[in-house]
Amino acid sequence: MPSLQGPRIVAGPPGPRVTKLLRDSGLEPSSYSSPIIDEARGIYVKDPDENVFTDLISGRCVVNTGYNHPRIVEAVKRQAERSIHWQTEQAYTLICRLEKMLDSGPKQVYWSQAGSLANEHAIKAVRRATGKPLILSFTGSYHGSSMGAISLSGYDPSMKRHYGPLIPGIVHVPYASCYRCPLNLEHPSCAHACLAYIEEVVFKSYVPADEVAAVFVEPIQGDAGWHIPPPGWHQGLKKLCERFGILHVADEVQTGFGRTGRWLGMDHWGVKPDVVLLGKAMGSGVPISACVLGRDLLESTDSEPIPIHAQSFSATPLGTAAAHATIDVIGDERLCENSERMGAYMKNRLTDLMDEHSCIGDVRGLGLLIGVEIVKDRAKKIPDPTSADAICAEAFRRGVYTLNMGSYGGRALRVAPPLVITEKQIDTSIEILGEAIGKIERD
């Protein structure tokens, strides 16, 4: 496959073909802000007008191995020739590889094709395994867009408005989003007050702890603006779960498969969850997700012969083939190490931009999962969603694609390129991003 070089803007964006495509679809061409892909390779995507963009968000943290890695493409082609439907040997061998990745005992896996569905499986599994109705989730969390997943989420009221009633029994508690602490405290003097809040306030005033089946937690809150809990917080949460007999569910949909410089986000804290949810990068773009739980968790308690979650499309042959190839590529090409090394380099370069651009309030991240907080006032941390949107639009016009997201009114640019990115490619991206930020600050 020929390589694709970029970024390179030759027409627009949008150019004539995209303009026509959007008009014919009843859309306004000026809304073009996310590349329509004609072809993609590595960190680059080419649109129908031959514009080549650097994708700084890896197609929403999906293509950790880079777009169309030849080994993934080859594995999918090979599988497509043999069978494209129903279970294959590879689904079974994949479970063994996930057990190894999780460094744990025997697992059972409920397969599906989206992170949202992995969360749905988990809601059902923890309730059934424990016989308890309640679930704790966090303010700022994002777990997907299906009914159970939006019920779990605490990212933004707009994702729930007019969809209610949502599923009952889910209680939200404050996450350790220290940049804008929901309790208005500071680390380390807070001594993890948000964890103490669960025990001292939630469990002593409105939630019977003995009715809580599980806590769902993202290792790093993603859509909330990439908040990394302080040292000891995840371990503290796990201990709290153990004290109260609550299952610990880690939503690794976004943080898994090398994104943060480790195979899994929780590896940074050495925490072993009871249930792990995987998706996004698992198949490098071929849909596959998994709710992975201890074999003892349901089989020992559940005597009913019905499958807990049957689907027409479960561990699809193309998905499992892509997942095997993804694990091979991440291991063989040492992409966790590259994520850690290039992530540190990129974070430094972004932090340097703070000297020139006062609208950058904070740069935070682990590996190649980095958030750049855009503010009106750095000291007061006043959110500036308008500038964040304008920066993304300006960067896009210059051939760099990023998004901004955040909870509590804040907005962080998402910087999460494919893990194959090189230092030179980072330099080019930062230069363009810096120019875009400068232009918006001047305007």
Ligand SMILES: Cc1ncc(COP(=O)(O)O)c(C=O)c1O
């Ligand atoms: C942590 C987390 N969980 C679940 C999801 C939902 O995944 P999907 O969009 O594949 O349904 C996302 C998507 O962004 C996510 O970031």
